[in-house]
Amino acid sequence: MSAMSYDIAVIGGGIHGVGTAQAAAAAGYSVAVIEMKGLGSGTSGKSSKLIHGGLRYLETAQLALVKECLRERALLLKNAPGLVSLKKIFLPIYRETVRRPWLIRVGLSMYYALSGFDRDSGFITLPKKEWENLDGINTEGIQAVFQYHEAQTDDVILTNAVMNSAMNLGAALFMPATFIGAVFENCGWTVRFEKNGTISEMRASFLVNAGGPWANMVLRKVVPAERDVAVDLVQGSHILLKGKIERGIYYVEAPQDRRGVFVMPWQGNTLVGTTETVFNGNPSTSAPLESEIRYLLYAAGRYFPRFRSAGPEDVLDSFAGLRVLPSAGGNPFSRSRETLLYSEDLIRTRLISIFGGKLTSYRATGESVIRKIAPHLPSAIAKADTRKLPLK
Numbered sequence: 450m451s452a453m454s455y456d457i458a459v460i461g462g463g464i465h466g467v468g469t470a471q472a473a474a475a476a477g478y479s480v481a482v483i484e485m486k487g488l489g490s491g492t493s494g495k496s497s498k499l500i501h502g503g504l505r506y507l508e509t510a511q512l513a514l515v516k517e518c519l520r521e522r523a524l525l526l527k528n529a530p531g532l533v534s535l536k537k538i539f540l541p542i543y544r545e546t547v548r549r550p551w552l553i554r555v556g557l558s559m560y561y562a563l564s565g566f567d568r569d570s571g572f573i574t575l576p577k578k579e580w581e582n583l584d585g586i587n588t589e590g591i592q593a594v595f596q597y598h599e600a601q602t603d604d605v606i607l608t609n610a611v612m613n614s615a616m617n618l619g620a621a622l623f624m625p626a627t628f629i630g631a632v633f634e635n636c637g638w639t640v641r642f643e644k645n646g647t648i649s650e651m652r653a654s655f656l657v658n659a660g661g662p663w664a665n666m667v668l669r670k671v672v673p674a675e676r677d678v679a680v681d682l683v684q685g686s687h688i689l690l691k692g693k694i695e696r697g698i699y700y701v702e703a704p705q706d707r708r709g710v711f712v713m714p715w716q717g718n719t720l721v722g723t724t725e726t727v728f729n730g731n732p733s734t735s736a737p738l739e740s741e742i743r744y745l746l747y748a749a750g751r752y753f754p755r756f757r758s759a760g761p762e763d764v765l766d767s768f769a770g771l772r773v774l775p776s777a778g779g780n781p782f783s784r785s786r787e788t789l790l791y792s793e794d795l796i797r798t799r800l801i802s803i804f805g806g807k808l809t810s811y812r813a814t815g816e817s818v819i820r821k822i823a824p825h826l827p828s829a830i831a832k833a834d835t836r837k838l839p840l841k
C-alpha cells in the first residue's frame with residue numbers, strides 16, 4: 450500500500466473518530482483521521498466532562514446504556530488514572546424536588562446493581578449534620594442528601610490522549626484538514642480533503658463518518674449519495690462562574706422545568722450545565738443563548754446563595770455543544786442516548802456513520818464500528834486490546 454492508502458478513513462477527530470481510530474489500529478488496520486479544526490474542538494470538547502453511567506437514563510429505562518457506561522467508566526479509571534478521577538456526587542432532595550427520596554434510592558440501588566456491585570458505585574445518605582459542609586448549599590427545605598460517585602475528565606485532553614494512543618499503534622492524523630468529498634469507485638473510496646489550501650486525495654477501503662453534529666453534512670458529500678439520517682440537534686450550554694466548590698459535584702433540579710443540572714468544580718471555578726435547546730442551523734455557529742445563560746444562573750443561585758446576585762457579566766466563560774438525538778418528537782430530555790451506527794448498505798457502500806453517543810462509551814463505540822467493518826476487510830493481526838491500553 451502507498452502512504453496515502455488506508456483500510457479505513459475516519460472523518461472527524463471528536464471522541465468517536467479517535468476512538469474508532471484507536472480500535473482500528475489496535476485490531477491491526479491502517480487508519481487515517483481527517484479533522485478540520487482540532488481534536489475535541491466539536492461536541493467532545495463542550496461536554497459536561499463526566500465519565501458517568503448516567504443515573505438519569507434509568508428514568509427512561511436505558512439499562513443497557515447505563516451498564517455499558519458503568520463498565521467503560523471502570524476501564525477508564527484503570528487505564529487513564531491521570532486523566533479520569535472519581536468525584537463525589539451530591540443529590541440534595543428538597544421539599545419541591547420532583548424525584549422523591551424513595552425514587553432516588555431505587556435508582557441508586559439499580560445503578561449499584563448494574564455496575565456489578567462495583568465499590569465505586571455504591572451510595573449513602575448523608576447525615577444531617579454534614580449538610581452544613583456542602584459548599585454553602587442552601588439547606589432550607591432539604592429533606593435528604595444522597596452521595597454517590599462519578600468520574601470527571603478534561604474532554605479535550607482525553608480526546609488527544611486517545612488519538613495519541615491510536616498514533617502509537619500506527620494511525621495517521623490529517624489536521625487541520627477538511628473533508629470535501631468522497632467517491633466510491635474501484636471497490637474503495639477516493640477521499641478528497643483540503644489541507645493548507647491544497648486539495649489532496651487518499652484511498653480507503655472503508656469510510657467512517659464521525660462528524661458528530663456535522664454527520665449529515667458529511668453524508669451529503671459522498672457519491673453515491675446517502676440519505677440524511679433523521680436526527681435533531683439539541684444544544685446544551687454550560688457557564689463558568691467565579692468561585693470554588695470543593696466537596697464534589699452537585700446534581701440539582703432546575704427550578705424552571707425540573708431538568709437535572711450539574712454544578713461542578715472546574716479548574717478552580719464552578720461549571721454549571723446544561724440546557725436543552727433545539728438547534729437549527731450550521732453546527733459551527735452553535736453558541737450559548739442569553740436565555741440559556743439566565744436559566745443556568747437562576748438554577749445556580751437557587752441552590753448556592755453565593756451565586757444569587759451573579760449576572761451575565763459574572764460569567765467567566767460559556768460554551769455550547771450539540772447533542773445528536775434521534776428525531777422522535779417530544780421532550781429531548783427523555784430521548785434515547787444510545788449510539789446509532791448507521792449504514793445504508795454496508796456491503797455495497799462501505800460507509801458507516803456514527804450518530805449520538807456518549808464521551809464515556811467512546812471505546813465501546815469504536816470497537817462496535819470495527820466489529821461491523823472487519824468481516825469486509827482482509828484479515829489483520831491485532832496489535833493491542835483497547836481494554837488494556839493506558840491513556841496518558
Ligand SMILES: Cc1cc2nc3c(=O)[nH]c(=O)nc-3n(C[C@H](O)[C@H](O)[C@H](O)COP(=O)(O)OP(=O)(O)OC[C@H]3O[C@@H](n4cnc5c(N)ncnc54)[C@H](O)[C@@H]3O)c2cc1C
Pocket residue numbers: 460461462463464465466483484485486487488489490491492493494495496497498499500501626627628629659660661662663667684685686723769770771772803805806807808809810
Ligand atoms: C452539552 C453536552 C454535554 C455532554 N456531556 C457529556 C458527559 O458529561 N459525558 C458523556 O459521556 N457524554 C456527554 N455528552 C455526549 C458527548 O459529548 C458526545 O456524544 C460526543 O462528544 C460526540 O462525539 P463525536 O466524536 O461524535 O462528535 P464531535 O466531537 O462533534 O466530533 C465531530 C468532529 O468532526 C469534525 N468535522 C465535521 N465535519 C468535518 C469535515 N468536513 N472535515 C473534517 N472534520 C470534520 C468536527 O470538527 C468535529 O471535531 C454531552 C453532549 C453534549 C452536547
